[in-house]
Amino acid sequence: MWVIPREELSSVQKLKKILISPPEISYSDIQYILNYIQPENFFDFRHNHQFESKIAGIVGMPYVLSAQSGTAALHLALKVLGVKTGDTVLCQSMTFVASANPILYERANPVFIDSEPETLNMDPELLEKAIQELFKKGIKPAAIIYVHTFGTPGNADEVMRIGRQYGIPIIEDAAEALGSYYDNTPAGNFGDISVFSFNINKIISTGGGGALCSKNKKYVEKARFLANQAKEQRQHYEHCELGYNYQLNPFAAILGKAQLPKLKHRAEKKRELHRFYFDLFKNLKNIKLIGESHKSRSNFWVNAVIFENYDTYNSMVSLFEAFGVEVKPLWKPMHMQPLYKSYMHYLNGVSENAYRLGLFLPSGSSMTKAQRDQIEYIIKKL
Template structure:
């Protein structure tokens, strides 16, 4: 916690706004719009997943439509496609950013067109805080006139060529789940490029109530609005965002120093100065699966938690029968990778313990 979260929560209690209305929501949205810039219009919602669902609704995705989705991601990126009974088409990663491969994307688009239906949307992800290959993906998007939904759930504070993640898609989302760089306990935002899209998103997020004095509903809506308490937490968290980014990047610098000149381990890092990552998670690739499992077990023996990388969607039981385009780089990364401790509260003592395990086991 940053310090002022409780103050804003108390404000909600004192003003008796314990609901999906209140000044915390307005101020949180306004602060995020100012932070993101680039004509960003923010709608605060109950989760990043809800934001993706609404983004698909705003793009009129319907049953049977193709939606292209990055395979290397958390399942919440893809599930809203199935909510709408649309058809996901998965695309592999490229090696530099681990995000959507432009060549595989174009191959997937051509396949869909050959089936008689151009995709309704492209969902690309900035994985672990690393911006996706913005120029190439957007060039393909414009070439085929397919809108981009930018999943920056993990990338608040990351930038591509100096511009914040969350501002590149026709619609973009950011998550404030409990494990993100800042949190609202559970929540997210949908970022649109104009006020009309924001009004439409808010309408759908509040049960799609028609403009009548009585309760009239002409289409399906959702209970997706962020509440005033959660937004108060977000306001306090946002005030310390830059400090949290600095701490995450400090973790990455520590790992970079610890594993340098070690041929058995590779730290996932920005490919060049165009990419500025918040390094939400510091991740590594080991030379083989046996070494990965040995290292994970040794960390566990020392009461240090590590986690596997996301298992790509095309390898998930839920999605294994859908089309996939690429060379399975994401599968190779999953087989060889680990997420290392990356919290903003890592102490020097924590880092010393981590370093000891790495240096003893990886040689």
């Protein structure tokens, strides 16, 4: 294992920790918000509607609901599609737990699908195999939750073809993929419903927030109704269905309006950063940087590498830790999680290998030149 000379350590430890996905709220955002610090703006949902129409413009989906979180939006998506107790929902295994949790909120049964190796998106071949086997057992899945892993769309054509062929609606979990494209079409434009997150670590943030988008007006109307406690349109408070308090707070929507114009620039900065990593890793044969598919253009929300062996993996972990760089393994797949491992899964080993030998890399669009130099210095020691 690599040992860091004492004098190097003391000089680098003075630098600020380099985070994987740091919050990107700037003073101009604060300035924008300050213009709205009046009591009426705290409950003025016109800010939400303006934020929603801007998202609609970016994603090319005509109907959008802003929500309290991406998780809430995913939950609403399942509700709108009528997913109920005992239903089966197909979900990517290599994802953040929030993609799967709403399935259990509805007491439905997840079936986890492994990834293809190029982008770690859902493997369409395994997806089709799972559907065929479920059909043979007389089970028609109620939905497919397809995630653009780390912001990068994979083989969306195939997943959409499968959804159409078997008549299964697709929820596009584009939580990380605002500003990404597949075949020149924005991520979030494909599914029957798509979902975004504006959590603090995302490319655009409202502090905490999400959105549900669709070309189907009825879906978004229903989601809006459920997100507002399923309050019937009456003079008095009348409730016939179980609802939720999932609306985005208007002040968060104001922050979102300040942030959205920065999307393109941030995606370009992140693309540049990916290029920097590509150049650094291209001659290291035992490390693979996860890239795009031939049809996708990623926002490169986070960069990820997979090592061929534990020696290099461990060296990178100790170097990152010593030099004050945040270290995190890639997501532990859902089929390996104590909460989910008893549910059905279709595996090919890709996500388990990515978890065991993969690391996230610092990917903030505001990364400074000094921080880049530091990372370059570390990687050249591998």
